[in-house]
Amino acid sequence: xxxxxxxxxxxxxxxxxxxxxxxxxxxxxxxxxxxxxxxxxxxxxxxxxxxxxxxxxxxxxxxxxxxxxxxxxxxxxxxxxxxxxxxxxxxxxxxxxxxxxxxxxxxxxxxxxxxxxxxxxxxxxxxxxxxxxxxxxxxxxxxxxxxxxxxxxxxxxxxxxxxxxxxxxxxxxxxxxxxxxxxxxxxxxxxxxxxxxxxxxxxxxxxxxxxxxxxxxxxxxxxxxxxxxxxxxxxxxxxxxxxxxxxxxxxxxxxxxxxxxxxxxxxxxxxxxxxxxxxxxxxxxxxxxxxxxxxxxxxxxxxxxxxxxxxxxxxxxxxxxxxxxxxxxxxxxxxxxxxxxxxxxxxxxxxxxxxxxxxxxxxxxxxxxxxxxxxxxxxxxxxxxxxxxxxxxxxxxxxx
Numbered sequence: 001x002x003x004x005x006x007x008x009x010x011x012x013x014x015x016x017x018x019x020x021x022x023x024x025x026x027x028x029x030x031x032x033x034x035x036x037x038x039x040x041x042x043x044x045x046x047x048x049x050x051x052x053x054x055x056x057x058x059x060x061x062x063x064x065x066x067x068x069x070x071x072x073x074x075x076x077x078x079x080x081x082x083x084x085x086x087x088x089x090x091x092x093x094x095x096x097x098x099x100x101x102x103x104x105x106x107x108x109x110x111x112x113x114x115x116x117x118x119x120x121x122x123x124x125x126x127x128x129x130x131x132x133x134x135x136x137x138x139x140x141x142x143x144x145x146x147x148x149x150x151x152x153x154x155x156x157x158x159x160x161x162x163x164x165x166x167x168x169x170x171x172x173x174x175x176x177x178x179x180x181x182x183x184x185x186x187x188x189x190x191x192x193x194x195x196x197x198x199x200x201x202x203x204x205x206x207x208x209x210x211x212x213x214x215x216x217x218x219x220x221x222x223x224x225x226x227x228x229x230x231x232x233x234x235x236x237x238x239x240x241x242x243x244x245x246x247x248x249x250x251x252x253x254x255x256x257x258x259x260x261x262x263x264x265x266x267x268x269x270x271x272x273x274x275x276x277x278x279x280x281x282x283x284x285x286x287x288x289x290x291x292x293x294x295x296x297x298x299x300x301x302x303x304x305x306x307x308x309x310x311x312x313x314x315x316x317x318x319x320x321x322x323x324x325x326x327x328x329x330x331x332x333x334x335x336x337x338x339x340x341x342x343x344x345x346x347x348x349x350x351x352x353x354x355x356x357x358x359x360x361x362x363x364x365x366x367x368x369x370x371x372x373x374x375x376x377x378x379x380x381x382x383x384x385x386x387x388x389x390x391x392x393x394x395x396x397x398x399x400x
Contacts, residue, residue: 009094009110010117014070017092025061033058033164035177037065040154042184047120049151051142053135053206054124055161057352062179063122063156072114073122074098074107077364078351080314096121097314108145115149122156125202128350128400131229131376132281133162133210133263136400138203143195146202153185155205162210163217163263166277167353168228170371173261175217182206211276216261223248223259226277228354231302231377232284234273238301242372288380289396294388296330302377303327306369308335311357313364326367328378331385333358340365343389348382348399350375376400 029035033056050071052063060073075095080086089095096114098107111121123145125138146153160177183205190198226248227241239252247268248257256268265272265280274280308321327334332341340360347359356367356375367375379399387395 008117009072009114010070010119011094013092014094018064018070021061022064026065029058029061029065032172033062033161033177034175035062035065035160035164035179037062038178038180040066040181043068047115047118047151048154049115049146049149050120050122050154050156051146051202051206052122052124052156053158053208054126054129055158055208055210056129056165056177059124059158059161060122062158062177066156066179066181067120069120071122072096072119074111074124076127076351077311077313078355078357078366081311081317083316086314099313108148111145111149115151121149121151125206129167130162130210131167131400132278133166133276134278135203135207135209137397138199138206140195140199142202143198146198147191147195150187150191152187153190154181155183155185155202156180157182157206157208159208160210160214163215166229168225169222170225170353171219171221173217173219173222176215209278210263211278213262213264217263218261220245222246222261223257225353225371226257226259227372228374229277229376230280230284231374232287234280234283240302285380285396285398288384288398291384292388293330293381293384297332300327300329300334301381304369304373306356306367306373309366309368311364311366317366320365326369328381330381333378335365335367342382342385345382348379350379350400 050063052059064071073095075097077097077099079089080097096107096110098104114121125142126136130136158179160175164175164177165172223243223246226243230241233239233250233252235255236250236252239250242249242251246259255270257272258266258268260266263276265274265276304326305323306326307319308324309317309319311317321336324335332339340358345358345360349357351357354373354375356378358365383398387393
């Protein structure tokens with residue numbers, strides 16, 4: 001029997017959907033996000049591999065505003081596990097699924113397939129939106145993929161996105177963004193340099209540090225859910241935080257921090273040690289990297305409540321516990337009576353603003369707390385444990 005011919009990834013409907021979406025989302029983006037996107041005038045009907053720095057949940061639409069025709073985006077497995085909604089998204093725009101925090105061979109093969117069919121592909125090498133306001137860690141494996149696909153490389157830079165909508169926030173501030181192509185690199189150019197040189201070129205073309213005075217970003221709730229990003233108080237250590245309006249409060253020592261329209265931090269009645277969130281973020285990483293967290297095994301560092309789901313990758317999610325007690329130790333996470341020991345967990349990731357995925361025993365478990373839930377600390381503890389127990393205790397990378 002003849003082998004069944006594989007259906008094409010690229011479909012004509014993707015172009016129609018792209019044009020219909022543009023009619024709605026272009027004016028929406030300009031009004032809500034205040035973004036000015038510079039059109040890529042040199043596209044000339046060619047296909048490209050687009051790399052971008054990741055700042056807001058709308059970044060893919062900003063890229064689409066700069067390029068003609070459909071763009072095929074790599075997307076994490078979470079959007080493919082929503083049942084009917086996932087099927088609809090796949091039908092309309094055909095994103096390329098990739099498992100977060102892993103080297104996904106299937107995703108690479110799909111990229112090669114899309115490239116062979118003449119499609120333009122877009123990837124955020126960070127794999128995460130920034131919590132700190134800086135362009136963060138990029139997996140060097142992106143270099144191998146760039147050279148494998150052999151497409152003209154476009155570096156698309158977004159600026160102002162952290163001011164308009166930080167990852168930890170639910171609201172969009174009034175402010176200004178910009179999206180533009182910072183550099184185009186032809187295959188013959190990047191194939192003539194080393195992998196390290198290409199990686200440096202990519203980082204330089206995409207790097208943005210929003211922790212500077214660069215305009216003002218206004219909203220009456222601009223500090224809300226900063227506790228999704230911060231969990232260590234510079235005065236009292238591990239703590240819980242609670243935010244409302246423009247104020248975040250440490251529930252341990254009671255100190256309050258105001259988040260200003262300039263993105264600066266200001267202590268209410270005291271001198272705050274950090275001017276910007278990135279400095280607080282760096283302080284937390286240094287704090288964790290100086291700890292032997294394997295000594296925190298007798299009692300939990302944090303205990304809180306969350307819903308727990310089992311994720312059937314690329315299919316659906318099934319709730320396991322609606323209101324479980326989650327405890328974080330230096331070497332494990334417990335969910336009621338179930339123990340996820342870090343030694344047997346293959347990966348831990350943070351998705352969206354504050355969802356936590358734990359990959360264990362061939363299964364994926366997702367934790368969703370309330371709006372104040374901080375998933376970042378679980379990621380930091382896990383990576384610090386792995387660094388210590390694998391003999392890489394001086395490694396500073398904590399997963400993002």
